[in-house]
Amino acid sequence: MRLLGLILVILPLFTFIFKYEASSDEAYLSEMLLSSRTENIVNGESASDLNITALAGTLTQTGIPAVKRAYLTFDDGPSVNTDRILDILKMYGVKATFFVNNKKGDENILRYQRIVSEGHTIGLHSSDHVYRSVYKDEQSFLTDYLNNQAYVAAACGVTPVIYRFPGGSDNLVSKKDTSCYINILNSLGIPYYDWNVYVGDAVKNILSGEALAANALAGCAGKNDVMILMHDLPEKTTTADALPAIIEGLTRMGYVILPVDTAVPSTTPVFHFK
Ligand SMILES: [Zn+2]
The missing domain is CATH 3.20.20.370 (Glycoside hydrolase/deacetylase)
Known part of the structure; x- marks a missing residue:
């Protein structure tokens, strides 16, 4: 019973860690994109150019094709x-x-x-x-x-x-x-x-x-x-x-x-x- 209890506690913990690892790349990309946009706003670029600039600039570095x-x-x-x-x-x-x-x-x-x-x-x-x-x-x-x-x-x-x-x-x-x-x-x-x-x-x-x-x-x-x-x-x-x-x-x-x-x-x- 004690072993079963231990498994029930540990299993969700593993699942959580695994999920976090799997999504961390996406989170990293989103964060990079967000920080790039913030920089662009500071630089005074227009909103319409913003998405393209962010995509072209940031995602290229991460290996995803640029716009x-x-x-x-x-x-x-x-x-x-x-x-x-x-x-x-x-x-x-x-x-x-x-x-x-x-x-x-x-x-x-x-x-x-x-x-x-x-x-x-x-x-x-x-x-x-x-x-x-x-x-x-x-x-x-x-x-x-x-x-x-x-x-x-x-x-x-x-x-x-x-x-x-x-x-x-x-x-x-x-x-x-x-x-x-x-x-x-x-x-x-x-x-x-x-x-x-x-x-x-x-x-x-x-x-x-x-x-x-x-x-x-x-x-x-x-x-x-x-x-x-x-x-x-x-x-x-x-x-x-x-x-x-x-x-x-x-x-x-x-x-x-x-x-x-x-x-x-x-x-x-x-x-x-x-
Ligand atoms: Zn002409």
């Missing part, structure tokens, strides 16, 4: 291809980012509106993309920026708050050092975004959709966060062709596809491309 983020970006639109791009994005339930110019015509006005109403991010990309006038001097750059902003805001009812430099932020098409234009955006509180993956749709000889998709996915290999540059121009018909394979490939590779918002850190060397 991989992919941003699909379309420059130079809207165009006759915008609707097809939007249809494909809708079919996959994916949100993207459109860095737009000032395009005239009722059809284009509807396209600005559709970009916004379907939940994509709309950003600015200069009024007319003419390098010599956009980058003539600081006054020209600011005037162009404000025209672009006013035009798009009037067209879709939303004032864009992000920018992509035509040709990129350290482009070779501006005679002046682009830091003076970067300063203007900084003074306006407008973040700008370059890219670190390019699908190859800016070349004169149009590549097939298969070739563009292969370029995109090859460019993503080994990168945790990818900002993918594509073009939304009338002649770039194969970009939309490539989109399903790009989205499916990114998903297979473990990327979460997100639209750019101001919580995404502004361009860093990681996102840079010459």
Whole structure:
């Protein structure tokens, strides 16, 4: 009887110790995650970036795959291809980012509106993309920026708050050092975004959709966060062709596809491309 009593006392104790050991890894992870979040709050990072930062930063160290983020970006639109791009994005339930110019015509006005109403991010990309006038001097750059902003805001009812430099932020098409234009955006509180993956749709000889998709996915290999540059121009018909394979490939590779918002850190060397 005495032995049975002893077993009855010891058995629950063993069970408790075993359970505690089994769950301690999870508890450790939760605690690490929590402390990482606290640090981020102290550093003043926004709430929307917090979870991703915590996951990417903390869980990688513990061997659990980090969150991989992919941003699909379309420059130079809207165009006759915008609707097809939007249809494909809708079919996959994916949100993207459109860095737009000032395009005239009722059809284009509807396209600005559709970009916004379907939940994509709309950003600015200069009024007319003419390098010599956009980058003539600081006054020209600011005037162009404000025209672009006013035009798009009037067209879709939303004032864009992000920018992509035509040709990129350290482009070779501006005679002046682009830091003076970067300063203007900084003074306006407008973040700008370059890219670190390019699908190859800016070349004169149009590549097939298969070739563009292969370029995109090859460019993503080994990168945790990818900002993918594509073009939304009338002649770039194969970009939309490539989109399903790009989205499916990114998903297979473990990327979460997100639209750019101001919580995404502004361009860093990681996102840079010459
Ligand atoms: Zn462009």
